[in-house]
Amino acid sequence: MAQIYDKVALIGLGLIASSMFWAIKRGGLAGEVVGTSRSAETRAAAQEVGLCDRIYDNVADTVEGADLVVLCVPVGVMGAVAAELAPYLKAGATVTDVGSVKADVIAQVAPHLPDNVHFVPAHPLAGTEHSGPTSGFAELFDSRWCLIVPAEGSDPEAVGKLRSFWEGLGSFVEEMDAEHHDLVLAVTSHAPHLIAYTMVGVADDLRRVTDTEVIKYSAAGFRDFTRIAASDPTMWRDVFLSNKDATLEILGRFTEELFALQRAIRQGDGEHLHAYFTRTRAIRRSIIEAGQDTDAPNFGRQAGKQP
Numbered sequence: 528m529a530q531i532y533d534k535v536a537l538i539g540l541g542l543i544a545s546s547m548f549w550a551i552k553r554g555g556l557a558g559e560v561v562g563t564s565r566s567a568e569t570r571a572a573a574q575e576v577g578l579c580d581r582i583y584d585n586v587a588d589t590v591e592g593a594d595l596v597v598l599c600v601p602v603g604v605m606g607a608v609a610a611e612l613a614p615y616l617k618a619g620a621t622v623t624d625v626g627s628v629k630a631d632v633i634a635q636v637a638p639h640l641p642d643n644v645h646f647v648p649a650h651p652l653a654g655t656e657h658s659g660p661t662s663g664f665a666e667l668f669d670s671r672w673c674l675i676v677p678a679e680g681s682d683p684e685a686v687g688k689l690r691s692f693w694e695g696l697g698s699f700v701e702e703m704d705a706e707h708h709d710l711v712l713a714v715t716s717h718a719p720h721l722i723a724y725t726m727v728g729v730a731d732d733l734r735r736v737t738d739t740e741v742i743k744y745s746a747a748g749f750r751d752f753t754r755i756a757a758s759d760p761t762m763w764r765d766v767f768l769s770n771k772d773a774t775l776e777i778l779g780r781f782t783e784e785l786f787a788l789q790r791a792i793r794q795g796d797g798e799h800l801h802a803y804f805t806r807t808r809a810i811r812r813s814i815i816e817a818g819q820d821t822d823a824p825n826f827g828r829q830a831g832k833q834p
């Protein structure tokens with residue numbers, strides 16, 4: 528893969544930034560990758576594992592001369608961070624972000640950026656329950672989607688370069704508008720996280736099944752819930768506050784369906800339960816048949832099949 532940017536600046540050195548760093552190096556996508564994080568502890572931990580060609584303790588030095596600036600901080604502080612670095616951006620630079628929510632991040636960031644830079648928001652649909660500078664790995668984005676959310680009138684060249692960059696990081700790239708992105712992610716990521724947090728919280732409330740019993744008897748389904756519910760509290764607090772309307776819309780629908788299933792159980796309506804589970808099983812099977820099971824070892828690698 529050829530070099531796409533001369534200098535990339537990573538703002539915030541957590542899971543996503545550190546994974547990007549390793550994947551940029553693997554693909555030779557940038558001449559130089561620099562970074563900054565607000566806490567000295569994070570910067571020291573990043574330095575220790577060899578993250579970034581240079582780490583600065585301020586955004587001014589970090590973004591100076593950078594062709595690509597990537598905001599890798601929690602969505603609740605994107606606007607404040609953009610305001611801080613805006614005066615130091617190089618003319619013609621591209622600013623992007625990796626936030627899990629798009630409409631609110633765009634509303635926070637765009638007003639701070641000067642007219643002579645390109646703002647091309649993005650969101651890699653890849654992550655883990657871990658956070659911080661030592662949690663990243665080069666393969667995180669391999670065969671995963673990255674959604675690019677260009678504003679109307681965005682410079683096609685800047686968008687095209689960012690697309691090539693994410694493809695170089697290993698992802699499949701698609702463009703989407705911000706509102707649609709936020710609704711889709713509320714269904715596929717945000718509401719499921721809230722449900723996992725709730726389920727683990729309920730188990731914890733029932734003292735009988737906490738401590739040894741939760742660990743000892745946790746079946747695969749509940750284990751998956753505990754993995755999701757171990758995700759970073761700051762990141763997820765911000766996601767729900769930032770994607771409030773779409774998440775509440777989906778949770779409303781979820782609650783209605785849950786009540787219907789609850790009623791079916793109370794009334795012994797096995798037909799309703801069976802029909803419902805048959806429908807959901809078919810969805811899982813159709814995902815696999817379409818080659819879109821990103822957990823499958825050959826995902827994205829079948830001849831002639833793109834997700």
Ligand SMILES: NC(=O)c1ccc[n+]([C@@H]2O[C@H](COP(=O)([O-])OP(=O)(O)OC[C@H]3O[C@@H](n4cnc5c(N)ncnc54)[C@H](O)[C@@H]3O)[C@@H](O)[C@H]2O)c1
Pocket residue numbers: 538539540541542543544564565566569599600601602604608625626627628650651652653654655656657658659660759762766
């Ligand atoms: N973790 C995931 O699964 C995942 C997946 C895709 C996108 N994202 C998005 O990527 C972004 C980063 O997530 P992550 O998982 O890398 O998080 P992380 O917690 O691993 O890292 C966040 C970084 O932001 C810094 N930071 C926190 N608050 C700050 C503030 N007020 N000012 C400046 N810096 C601050 C932290 O020090 C850290 O360096 C978030 O916007 C998140 O929504 C996360």
Ligand SMILES: O=C(O)C(=O)C[C@]1(C(=O)O)C=C[C@@H](O)C=C1
Pocket residue numbers: 626627651652653654655656715716717755758
């Ligand atoms: O695999 C996980 O641990 C994740 O939660 C990753 C996940 C997701 O919901 O799929 C979480 C948040 C993102 O914005 C993108 C990806």
